[in-house]
Structures are given as structure tokens and as C-alpha cells.
Amino acid sequence: AMASISGAAAAAPSSSGASCGLRLRRDHLPRSSHFRLARPSSITDVSRSCSSSSSSPPRSLSSKQSGHADVLAHGAVDKDPIRLWNRYVEWLYQHKQLGLFVDVSRIGFTEEFLRRMEAPMGRAFAAMRELEKGAIANPDEGRMVGHYWLRNPALAPNSFLRDKIETTLERILAFASDVISAKIRPPSSPAGRFTQILSIGIGGSSLGPQFVAEALAPDNPPLMIRFIDNTDPAGIDHQIAQLGPELASTLVIVISKSGGTPETRNGLLEVQKAFRDAGLEFSKQGVAITQENSLLDNTARIEGWLARFPMFDWVGGRTSEMSAVGLLPAALQGIDIKEMLVGAAQMDEETRNTEIKENPAALLALCWYWASDGIGSKDSLLLLSRYLQQLVMESLGKEFDLDGNRVNQGLTVYGNKGSTDQHAYIQQLREGVHNFFVTFIEVLRDRPPGHEWELEPSVTCGDYLFGMLHGTRSALYANDRESITVTVQEVNPRAVGALVALYERAVGLYAYLININAYHQPGVEAGKKAAGEVLALQKRILLVLNEASCKDPAEPLTLDQIADRCHCPEEIEMIYKIIQHMAANDRALIAEGNCGSPRSIKVYLGECNVDDDMNS
Numbered sequence: 001a002m003a004s005i006s007g008a009a010a011a012a013p014s015s016s017g018a019s020c021g022l023r024l025r026r027d028h029l030p031r032s033s034h035f036r037l038a039r040p041s042s043i044t045d046v047s048r049s050c051s052s053s054s055s056s057p058p059r060s061l062s063s064k065q066s067g068h069a070d071v072l073a074h075g076a077v078d079k080d081p082i083r084l085w086n087r088y089v090e091w092l093y094q095h096k097q098l099g100l101f102v103d104v105s106r107i108g109f110t111e112e113f114l115r116r117m118e119a120p121m122g123r124a125f126a127a128m129r130e131l132e133k134g135a136i137a138n139p140d141e142g143r144m145v146g147h148y149w150l151r152n153p154a155l156a157p158n159s160f161l162r163d164k165i166e167t168t169l170e171r172i173l174a175f176a177s178d179v180i181s182a183k184i185r186p187p188s189s190p191a192g193r194f195t196q197i198l199s200i201g202i203g204g205s206s207l208g209p210q211f212v213a214e215a216l217a218p219d220n221p222p223l224m225i226r227f228i229d230n231t232d233p234a235g236i237d238h239q240i241a242q243l244g245p246e247l248a249s250t251l252v253i254v255i256s257k258s259g260g261t262p263e264t265r266n267g268l269l270e271v272q273k274a275f276r277d278a279g280l281e282f283s284k285q286g287v288a289i290t291q292e293n294s295l296l297d298n299t300a301r302i303e304g305w306l307a308r309f310p311m312f313d314w315v316g317g318r319t320s321e322m323s324a325v326g327l328l329p330a331a332l333q334g335i336d337i338k339e340m341l342v343g344a345a346q347m348d349e350e351t352r353n354t355e356i357k358e359n360p361a362a363l364l365a366l367c368w369y370w371a372s373d374g375i376g377s378k379d380s381l382l383l384l385s386r387y388l389q390q391l392v393m394e395s396l397g398k399e400f401d402l403d404g405n406r407v408n409q410g411l412t413v414y415g416n417k418g419s420t421d422q423h424a425y426i427q428q429l430r431e432g433v434h435n436f437f438v439t440f441i442e443v444l445r446d447r448p449p450g451h452e453w454e455l456e457p458s459v460t461c462g463d464y465l466f467g468m469l470h471g472t473r474s475a476l477y478a479n480d481r482e483s484i485t486v487t488v489q490e491v492n493p494r495a496v497g498a499l500v501a502l503y504e505r506a507v508g509l510y511a512y513l514i515n516i517n518a519y520h521q522p523g524v525e526a527g528k529k530a531a532g533e534v535l536a537l538q539k540r541i542l543l544v545l546n547e548a549s550c551k552d553p554a555e556p557l558t559l560d561q562i563a564d565r566c567h568c569p570e571e572i573e574m575i576y577k578i579i580q581h582m583a584a585n586d587r588a589l590i591a592e593g594n595c596g597s598p599r600s601i602k603v604y605l606g607e608c609n610v611d612d613d614m615n616s
């Protein structure tokens, strides 16, 4: 199998037999540094199955931004095949134990660039060493950053943390084994065992498990997993409907580091209702993964759920794949989680190397720096791009640097898999806006041994995928589009662990190069806060409408009147949107007039609510 990533400045990984793409985009040149950026965006493309390769489209530059044209057009790349081959051989990185290769030869960095980067890279290595020793590497949240300890507990800064990591891992293994062997079983399952997992979580509490399930779960896992990672009622209903009577055999894993994320809470409440409706006892089938004493943890404890596993303050959501968040669901699907940890630990070891050429994460970080954007994709690695999207964009997309300067940093990541991208957006990558770089994730073994067959003389389905990846790589390069290629032998737990560790480290090093905090996400809060305000406004609207509807006769209100009585005339557009949404969902609210002419609308409630429970 193979995978590919395409883009201009950054890169992303993917795993076995399919292709997947990611794209990294930098919308602003790093003002904090004196290094010139080649291109402001990137794509990752990973491919593994016979169906494809992928990447995503680069950011288009406005005419104003095209002032960067001089930067973007930093020259045609070297196309002399023999010089390129020499460059390939000179820069090819190989991790012997892991069978993993990184090829940066198609990124056109120069010797001079590397010399200039030596000192900043040295500082990044030093900062990373401090981080691993337990420094407060996430300064404004005052937290340590300890995901590297998860795969090597001996590195944890004290024995208390070490014990916690080790005990949690033992508990995960024991619990998974007991569930699989039906020692732990649901009370009223016809199958007499758990056969399904329903995972409820969002962001870092879902993307890693989704990626790993897609990449590594066997075709017939001991427990099948499905995900609720949104607050979309139709999506939730769909998952529950698909489970049908198997709800009685479903282990529900609720994952939230904070334990208070509204989407996750909503998913839990919806699923608990489905359990009640089916006459099932949720607590006998529920598991929580969250920080100790969070709202979720307390709920699970008070309700006596089947099990609780900890998340640690010092592990960020987007780097939690090797914590209970990623390991418990994986173990329950029969995935060898110890192998994942070994792969990650081996990659960690290698990415501590201060010799840049021997450090694949440093190579990636430098390429991102040079090109400043990237993407990748594949089939079993399909979800790698989405996983990396959060890892890269939530870590690197920052308004301010560590010194408080406004820098508006970031790399945009998108991607898909294999030839899928070939048939979608490669056209633009090769010929359109030139502000990206691509990362191909190549998987050498495209089918398990004994299953190969030639669908035409001398050619397998996997050969096609291979041809598509390398054809795309060449065709892009011929048009000056740079790429990185990460190659793994096959998609197995060790390789997936290694890829996760590789990209975690590359993000960490790159963040130091551009002097930003990769471990906080202040920008995420703004949207959450605004969402809360929308819900509060909806409650106020309902109170105002109720008051008017209780008059005799009921008094229909225009949007202006509602806004006025809510004391927020500036929110009139949001009031219109809220009423439109409630009317579309038959919420006891009657809107007369034409939605296309909002000023004509008059609204009242179907009935006056005198018992005042709307106030509660």
C-alpha cells in the first residue's frame, strides 16, 4: 500500500494500504523570523488502496496577498534527474527498526537555508529537552506537556506520575481483555457479551481513535466501533438506529479531558435517553475517560458506571492518542496497543537526535519551515489527514508568539487518500495557485502476504496505486510543486504509533522554530462562548414571546419588536436566525410572513405558558 501527501510548505503522514491527503497552509509569513518562506500553504496526501491518492487545494491568494508572489515564486526546482537522484540518496532518512523512510529531496531547501537553521534548530532541541523533563512548556495554561512519558513512563518527572501512567495502562489491558472474553458483560445482551463500542467525544477525544480504528482495526474486530463526535441530532439518531437491538450489547465510552464539552455532554444525554427508551440500564454499559473530578468523572462515579479511566492534566487532547483516550478503544478492537507504544517510543528516541539529517521530525519541521505548508492522504490512513489537521492547526495556528508579538501563524492541513485526490483536486495543485506543499504517505505492503493477485498481466491493484502516487509526485515536481514522502513498510500498530510520534515531535520542533506555544488553544474558546450566547438569546426570545402570547388576544411580534424587548437591537439578525431554526423544528412557535422578507415576519407562540417553567 502507499500513501501520498501533497502541498507546498508542510507535510503530514498517513498509514497503510490506502491514500490520504492533508494540506497545511500558512496564511501569513512568520514575521517572527528572518527566514524566507517558500510557499504559504501545504497539503498532505496519503494513499494505500487501489482507489487513490489525495491532497487538498491550496489557499488562494487574494490580489493583495499576491504581493507574496516574489516569495512564492522562489524559483523553479532542480529537475536534473541525476542531481535529483543524488539529492534523494543524500537526504533519504531511514529508521531501520521501524522500516520507515522520509524523503525530503523534493523540497528545494538549500545548504544556506540549513546553515541558517542550525542555531534555531539547536534551540528547539534544547527547549524540547526541557519539555520532556517536565518544564511548564505550556506557559499560559501553566501546564507540563507530558505525552512523551506515556510511551516511556521512566521519563516522567516523578514516581507519582510514572505509577499513574503504568497503572492506567495495566488497567486498560485488563479491562479490554475482560470485556473481550465476556468476563465483563452487559446485563441483558442476547449475545451475552459486548459486541459494539459507541465512542462519544470530539476533537482530540475522537480524531485519534477514529484514525487508529480506520487504520488498524481488523475486518472482524472483537468489538466494532462507531463514533458520535458532533451535536447533530440526525447524526446521533443515525448511530443509535444503526445499533438497533445491539444497543444492549454496546459499550459506551464517553471521552472528554475537561469533562464539560457540550457536544459530548449532549451525545451522552441522547444516548442515555436511548438506553432508557430501550429499557436498558446505562450505568452497566458506560465507561468514562476524563480528568479526575471533572463533571463527567463525578457523573460516572455517582451513577456507578462500569469503569472510569483517567486523562491527565499534562496531556493535551490532540496529543492524547497514547493515553487511555486512544489505547482503550484500540485494545477493545483487538489492536496491539503495546506495539503502538513501542512504535511511538522508538520514534521518540530517534527524534531526540540533534543531528538533523538523522532526525525525521527535525527534517519535517525544516521542510515545513522552508515550504511553510503541506497535505497528505491514504485509505487505511484516510483519517490521518483529519487527525493531523487538529494536531497541526490547533497547535500552530496562533495569533501571538511566546513574546506577545502578533504573528498569525499557522499551517493549513487537508488531505484525502490515494487516487481519490488524483480524481479531485490534483488539477489545481499542479497548475493552480502555488502556495502549498504535499506530503505523500507511502505504504509499501499493499496487501497481506498470500492475497496478492494480478488483475492484468504483471500488474496488481496495488501497483496501480503505487504508480498513481509516484506519477503524481513526479507530475507535481515537474511543475515546481514540492513534496515530502514518508514511507512505511505496512500499516501496523508499530508504524501507526511511530507516525503519531513523528508528527507530534515535528509540530513541537516547528513551534519552537516559530516561537509559539503549540499546547494551548485560546482561539477555540471564542466560538464556544458565542455559541453559549446564542442559546441564552434563544431563551430570552422565548420569554418575550411568551409574555406577548399570554396577552388576550395574543400579540404577534415583529423581529424589531422582539429585539427591542430583548434589549438587544444589535442582535436582530441572530434573532431572525434563531426563529427560523425553531420554526423549522416545530418548536411551538408560529412565524407568519415570508422568511425571504424578514421584515414581514410576525411571531407568536402556539400557546401561552403560564406555569412559568421557561423561567426555570
Ligand SMILES: O=P(O)(O)OC[C@H]1O[C@H](O)[C@H](O)[C@@H](O)[C@@H]1O
Binding pocket: 202, 203, 204, 205, 255, 256, 257, 258, 259, 260, 261, 264, 317, 318, 394, 521, 524
Ligand atoms: O476532551 P475535551 O475536553 O472534551 O475537549 C475536546 C476538544 O475541545 C476543544 O475543541 C479543544 O480545542 C480541543 O483541543 C479538544 O480536543
